[in-house]
Amino acid sequence: MKKRIGVLTGGGDCPGLNAVIRGVVKAAIIQHGWEVVGIEDGFDGLLTGRCRQLSIDDVRGILPRGGTILGTSNRGNPFARPVEKGGKIEYVDSSDEVVERIKSLGIGALVVIGGEGSLKIAVDLMNKGVPIVGVPKTIDNDLMETDVTFGYNTALETATDALDKLHSTAESHHRVMIMEVMGRYAGWIALESGIAGGADVILIPEIPFDIRKICLAIEKRRNNGSRFSIIVAAEGAFPAGGLRVVKNNADATHAIERLGGVGEFVAKELAANLDMDVRVMVLGHLQRGGSPSTFDRCLGSRFGVKAVELVDRNEFGTMVCLKGRDIGNVAIEKAIKQLKVVDPDCEMVKSAANLGIMLGR
Numbered sequence: 001m002k003k004r005i006g007v008l009t010g011g012g013d014c015p016g017l018n019a020v021i022r023g024v025v026k027a028a029i030i031q032h033g034w035e036v037v038g039i040e041d042g043f044d045g046l047l048t049g050r051c052r053q054l055s056i057d058d059v060r061g062i063l064p065r066g067g068t069i070l071g072t073s074n075r076g077n078p079f080a081r082p083v084e085k086g087g088k089i090e091y092v093d094s095s096d097e098v099v100e101r102i103k104s105l106g107i108g109a110l111v112v113i114g115g116e117g118s119l120k121i122a123v124d125l126m127n128k129g130v131p132i133v134g135v136p137k138t139i140d141n142d143l144m145e146t147d148v149t150f151g152y153n154t155a156l157e158t159a160t161d162a163l164d165k166l167h168s169t170a171e172s173h174h175r176v177m178i179m180e181v182m183g184r185y186a187g188w189i190a191l192e193s194g195i196a197g198g199a200d201v202i203l204i205p206e207i208p209f210d211i212r213k214i215c216l217a218i219e220k221r222r223n224n225g226s227r228f229s230i231i232v233a234a235e236g237a238f239p240a241g242g243l244r245v246v247k248n249n250a251d252a253t254h255a256i257e258r259l260g261g262v263g264e265f266v267a268k269e270l271a272a273n274l275d276m277d278v279r280v281m282v283l284g285h286l287q288r289g290g291s292p293s294t295f296d297r298c299l300g301s302r303f304g305v306k307a308v309e310l311v312d313r314n315e316f317g318t319m320v321c322l323k324g325r326d327i328g329n330v331a332i333e334k335a336i337k338q339l340k341v342v343d344p345d346c347e348m349v350k351s352a353a354n355l356g357i358m359l360g361r
């Protein structure tokens with residue numbers, strides 16, 4: 001009998017997912033003659049049975065496409081599935097159904113393409129006997145044990161391009177423009193796009209900010225003849241001694257905390273303290289969309305091929321990773337132990353400061 005493997009994309013989408021799927025399908029079929037089952041909408045597809053066999057034809061022409069041809073979900077944890085009972089949300093463990101489904105589909109190994117949340121679920125499924133290989137995905141770049149996750153590079157390009165565009169309008173109107181970017185609890189997108197896009201102030205979650213000092217920095221710029229300023233604020237940034245701005249907390253109805261609104265918060269404070277027009281632009285889900293960059297297409301393809309190699313070598317419970325220029329693998333558990341955040345004293349932060357960028361402190 002032919003070996004059959006499954007592949008799914010879990011969590012928030014990001015550019016490059018299709019390159020990984022294509023890599024998995026091509027390597028599995030061309031190198032090994034295996035069958036590949038594409039599972040739809042992340043782990044949800046294993047509960048509902050929504051899946052389809054993927055051929056080489058199915059992955060033709062998908063390299064430049066954003067999103068994922070399989071669909072995804074960042075709400076589908078089979079160990080805590082939200083179910084409405086008597087007007088209330090209750091969380092039920094449906095993991096046994098998932099394990100049964102994997103068996104009944106004849107799937108001998110599963111490739112899980114996901115971020116921290118999906119890889120945590122992968123580890124729990126591994127503990128129930130499902131052989132799994134992980135592929136690290138997220139625009140946030142917050143996974144340990146890999147130099148970078150695919151999707152991050154494209155998100156950076158989008159953010160940098162937006163900063164270039166904001167510069168001209170900020171300059172014409174002599175305004176303070178605040179651009180809020182994603183990244184959850186890590187400031188990578190804000191820091192790197194801020195440096196690349198010539199920001200004047202960069203606010204990241206790892207360095208709580210002081211509004212008074214931001215005002216002083218903008219005033220200093222104005223006194224030196226620069227009548228506009230550009231601020232990049234990571235959605236997870238927060239004031240020293242204050243709270244993170246959230247759209248909703250994690251509670252019975254929301255599985256995870258949703259961040260957002262720090263741009264508006266900073267704008268209000270600046271408008272109250274500076275005699276300048278302040279505007280906010282929330283870049284939002286644009287960072288997750290669009291065609292993947294060359295870097296992400298190549299990295300995603302290499303990750304997909306490596307994942308198949310790991311399945312072939314029975315190296316389950318591991319995740320593909322990039323170390324330097326090489327693709328390797330590490331234990332998934334090691335990669336999800338803690339988030340990879342920006343070290344406030346690292347070279348990149350110091351370089352930003354040496355470029356005259358104000359970092360909120």
Ligand code: F6P
Nearest residue numbers: 012074138139140182183184259
């Ligand atoms: O983890 C990726 C990410 O885009 C974060 O940067 C952001 O906080 C979150 O997902 C947004 O999720 P949603 O698509 O559910 O709004």
